[in-house]
Amino acid sequence: MAWRRFARSRTGIFGGVILALLYLVALAAQFLAPYDITTQHRAVYQPPQPVRVWREGRPRWPFTYAMKQDRDPVTFRRIFVPDLEQPLPIRLFVKGETYRFLGLFATDRHLFGAVGGDYYPLGTDRFGRDLLSRxxxxxxxxxxxxxxxxxxxxxxxxxxxxxxxxxxxxxxxxxxxxxxxxxxxxxxxxxxxxxxxxxxxxxxxxxxxxxxxxxxxxxxxxxxxxxxxxxxxxxxxxxxxxxxxxxxxxxxxxxxxxxxxxxxxxxxxxxxxxxxxxxxxxxxxxxxxxxxxxxxxxxxxxxxxxxxxxxxxxxxxxxxxxxxxxxxxxxxxxxxxxxxxxxxxxx
The missing domain is CATH 1.10.3720.10 (MetI-like)
Structure with a gap:
């Protein structure tokens, strides 16, 4: 049977799994996105904030550092640097901006987010909008x-x-x-x-x-x-x-x-x-x-x-x-x- 021949193809199964994940992500995009795609933040062109699990010599619950603005000492260009004095714990099912889940009902729950500050996993664009959400x-x-x-x-x-x-x-x-x-x-x-x-x-x-x-x-x-x-x-x-x-x-x-x-x-x-x-x-x-x-x-x-x-x-x-x-x-x-x-x- 054709299905059995397809099931023996590792690349075909791998591609099918990737496509299934992509369409599931698209279906629940508003729930997975930390912010609304039109929300503009003050952090323009902020680089991604990496997830960290180690601080002060011991493992921690996943967190990230808030970012603060500084000046490059050579080019004097505005840059973002981690604020090591302000760790932001990353939590699941946090409250955020309201949206309609699957277009059925309104909710403000998002899959993840940072407590106590803004978190941009993939950075922001020229208007300060979260790139991952978009x-x-x-x-x-x-x-x-x-x-x-x-x-x-x-x-x-x-x-x-x-x-x-x-x-x-x-x-x-x-x-x-x-x-x-x-x-x-x-x-x-x-x-x-x-x-x-x-x-x-x-x-x-x-x-x-x-x-x-x-x-x-x-x-x-x-x-x-x-x-x-x-x-x-x-x-x-x-x-x-x-x-x-x-x-x-x-x-x-x-x-x-x-x-x-x-x-x-x-x-x-x-x-x-x-x-x-x-x-x-x-x-x-x-x-x-x-x-x-x-x-x-x-x-x-x-x-x-x-x-x-x-x-x-x-x-x-x-x-x-x-x-x-x-x-x-x-x-x-x-x-x-x-x-x-x-x-x-x-x-």
Whole structure:
């Protein structure tokens, strides 16, 4: 069975576990985040505060030190240094800013936080906003844009490719010429052009859905062509011919006989296509054409690290890029394992 072959793939299982963790984190992002993503603190560009377990020569409950501002004696640049006289114990299930857990009920409990001061595990940005909180909440946009985009683009691709392959004739000719026209456009320029059409006055939610639509509209043509080829092969098989001879309607034949034979390919294709949507949204947001404040995404967070000076002075701003790399690699691991498991010739 395909599942048994997939279960023997260590990289596939590893990627699946990573993806499961990422989506669980995205689901409970507000609970895991220490602060609201719009809360601005006085500590602008504060570096991460490491967790410590050793103080005064003996082990302690996890804590961190508060940070205080100082001047670099050489460059006279403002810097943050640990205040060794002010340890901050780290506690679980602490009270903080109010949010709606899973959108169901209001609560002010967060997974962790520091008692007696502010705690920024991954530092702050140029407005003093907690980077970890923004990364956690931003995962909701970056990880769901692919799922919704795949749902839209695959629906269009399966419909167009299925009609083209099943009926053939002039329908096939018209649809294939349309697909060829769409595939003739370079992907990146057309993506940027369509993204600029989205009005800047739209609310953040509308902009998010607009980005999903743009990514989906340029992603269905290649799938439709592959689906057409597979439907052409399936429709000539004996069980389809027999169903047609017995008077079965086209819709019933497609649903009961054609689509099930495409499922293994569609699952693999969807898994391998998801990283493209994550990278596409991240690229648009990085260039200022994607989601806008007050929403956030990994690509939008990387926008603060566009120049060398920021990277040199504030390297923690690259943390969202690490999340993009991890998620893309995890999807590729799962996709490769699924493709190998579904490949009949490799059995």
């Amino acid at each position: 990364m956690l909440v931003g995962s909701q946009v970056s990880l769901t844009v692919g799922l919704i985009g795949i749902l839209i683009s695959f629906s269009i691709g399966i419909l167009v490719g299925g009609l083209s392959g099943y009926y053939g004739g002039w329908i096939d000719q018209v649809l294939q010429r349309l697909i060829e026209v769409l595939l003739s456009f370079p992907r990146i320029p057309i993506l940027l052009a369509l993204a600029t059409v989205i009005p800047t006055t739209w609310p953040s939610t509308y902009v998010y859905m607009g980005i999903v639509a743009v990514l989906a509209l340029i992603g269905w043509a290649g799938l439709a062509r592959v689906v057409r080829g597979q439907v052409l092969a399936v429709r000539e098989m004996e069980f389809v011919t027999a169903a047609r001879a017995l008077g079965a309607r086209d819709l019933k034949i497609v649903v009961r006989h054609v689509v099930p034979n495409l499922m293994s390919y569609l699952v693999v294709a969807a898994t391998l296509a998801l990283p493209g949507y994550i990278l596409g949204e991240s690229a648009l947001s990085f260039l200022g054409l994607g989601v806008k404040e007050p929403m956030t995404s990994w690509g939008l967070l990387l926008k603060d690290a566009q120049n060398f000076e920021s990277l040199r002075l504030y390297p923690w701003l690259l943390a969202p890029g690490a999340m993009i790399i991890v998620s893309v690699l995890a999807f590729n691991f799962v996709g490769d394992a699924l493709r190998d498991a579904a490949d009949v010739r490799s059995r």
